[in-house]
Amino acid sequence: xxxxxxxxxxxxxxxxxxxxxxxxxxxxxxxxxxxxxxxxxxxxxxxxxxxxxxxxxxxxxxxxxxxxxxxxxxxxxxxxxxxxxxxxxxxxxxxxxxxxxxxxxxxxxxxxxxxxxxxxxxxxxxxxxxxxxxxxxxxxxxxxxxxxxxxxxxxxxxxxxxxxxxxxxxxxxxxxxxxxxxxxxxxxxxxxxxxxxxxxxxxxxxxxxxxxxxxxxxxxxxxxxxxxxxxxxxxxxxxxxxxxxxxxxxxxxxxxxxxxxxxxxxxxxxxxxxxxxxxxxxxxxxxxxxxxxxxxxxxxxxxxxxxxxxxxxxxx
Ligand code: SF4
Numbered sequence: 001x002x003x004x005x006x007x008x009x010x011x012x013x014x015x016x017x018x019x020x021x022x023x024x025x026x027x028x029x030x031x032x033x034x035x036x037x038x039x040x041x042x043x044x045x046x047x048x049x050x051x052x053x054x055x056x057x058x059x060x061x062x063x064x065x066x067x068x069x070x071x072x073x074x075x076x077x078x079x080x081x082x083x084x085x086x087x088x089x090x091x092x093x094x095x096x097x098x099x100x101x102x103x104x105x106x107x108x109x110x111x112x113x114x115x116x117x118x119x120x121x122x123x124x125x126x127x128x129x130x131x132x133x134x135x136x137x138x139x140x141x142x143x144x145x146x147x148x149x150x151x152x153x154x155x156x157x158x159x160x161x162x163x164x165x166x167x168x169x170x171x172x173x174x175x176x177x178x179x180x181x182x183x184x185x186x187x188x189x190x191x192x193x194x195x196x197x198x199x200x201x202x203x204x205x206x207x208x209x210x211x212x213x214x215x216x217x218x219x220x221x222x223x224x225x226x227x228x229x230x231x232x233x234x235x236x237x238x239x240x241x242x243x244x245x246x247x248x249x250x251x252x253x254x255x256x257x258x259x260x261x262x263x264x265x266x267x268x269x270x271x272x273x274x275x276x277x278x279x280x281x282x283x284x285x286x287x288x289x290x291x292x293x294x295x296x297x298x299x300x301x302x303x304x305x306x307x308x309x310x311x312x313x314x315x316x
Contacts, residue, residue: 061213069266070214070230076263077242084241086192088112093168093193094125094160097178098153100185106144114143125166128157152180170194183221191237199224200240204247211251211269250284257283 061069078084087108090096095115102111118139122128128136133150140146140153156178160166168189169175175186187198199205201220209215215226231239250257256273259280264270274280 066214067230070212070227071235073212073263073266074231074235074239074242076266077246078238080262081242081245084238084245086188086241089115090193093170093189095119096193097156097168097175097181097185097189098128100188101152101156101180102140102143102149104145104149110143114140122157125157125160125168128154129161131157149180155179156181168193170196172198183224187224187240191240197233197236198240199228199236200244201227202244203253204244204251205240207253208243208247208251211256211267211272213268252283255283257281260284 086096088096088099088103089112090099098118099111099115102114118128118136121139122131122136131154133154136150136154137146140149143149159178160168163177164174170190172183172186172190175181175189176183181189184200184202187200190196191198191200201224206218206220206223209223209227210218214230215223217223217226227239228236246263247253250261252273256269257280258264258267258270258273259275259277260283261267261270261280274283
């Protein structure tokens with residue numbers, strides 16, 4: 001029945017009459033056990049053991065719940081890695097495409113140590129297209145697979161000169177025609193040199209999205225499509241950086257640092273790695289030799305979790 005103005009009045013009038021005897025206080029209901037994820041990613045990374053508060057996604061997670069969880073993971077990672085960026089040093093699209101090709105099977109740090117000499121000697125596609133392969137091989141030797149990589153970078157430079165007027169094209173279909181350039185490299189270039197959204201499915205990305213059960217696909221193109229469907233296009237490039245940074249620093253292939261992981265409550269694979277917070281902290285790392293391409297200070301959360309600030313890669 002709807003309450004009328006008169007019934008409301010009567011009720012409040014009744015309340016106004018002072019009681020002769022104070023009614024015995026009602027027993028407060030027993031506090032419910034709350035099991036929610038911490039609000040801030042930093043709360044987790046500071047070392048609180050996550051095990052008791054973990055809300056792992058249910059096995060029969062709906063599509064909507066998956067989308068929400070995936071986006072929440074990305075938001076949490078954006079807080080932890082607000083400065084995530086490609087860790088390869090470059091100043092133009094040509095340098096980025098070459099550096100990305102060179103980064104196969106080696107670290108970005110190693111590439112960043114190698115490319116200054118390469119670009120000093122061969123600053124343009126025309127220069128590299130006309131280079132003596134043996135001289136290029138000598139420069140690229142530290143990157144591993146230096147003969148194949150020399151062939152690729154000289155080949156792609158020749159293709160740039162012959163087919164694109166010495167400019168790196170800004171379209172996926174053109175980029176993947178360049179020698180040594182697959183979809184992964186093409187998306188790195190599109191996302192970071194041209195501002196076009198792209199998902200970079202490297203080894204870290206593949207491992208992490210499977211751990212998070214965003215997809216069960218194993219083929220990079222299918223992973224790209226499946227993950228792309230969970231996010232708006234505008235998120236793709238930053239998402240790639242967040243996931244790759246997390247894979248490099250916390251969610252390692254062999255021993256993920258689950259006990260110091262900011263997204264543990266959202267991760268179905270929690271427990272695959274070290275769950276003890278103190279031991280997990282020791283597993284956190286930047287790449288060997290420091291913090292490649294450091295341009296900004298590491299986030300406080302990383303330092304709080306025991307991360308070491310590393311010196312910039314090069315002086316100046
Ligand atoms: S596996 Fe462990 S480290 Fe990786 S995301 Fe899940 S909880 Fe974090």
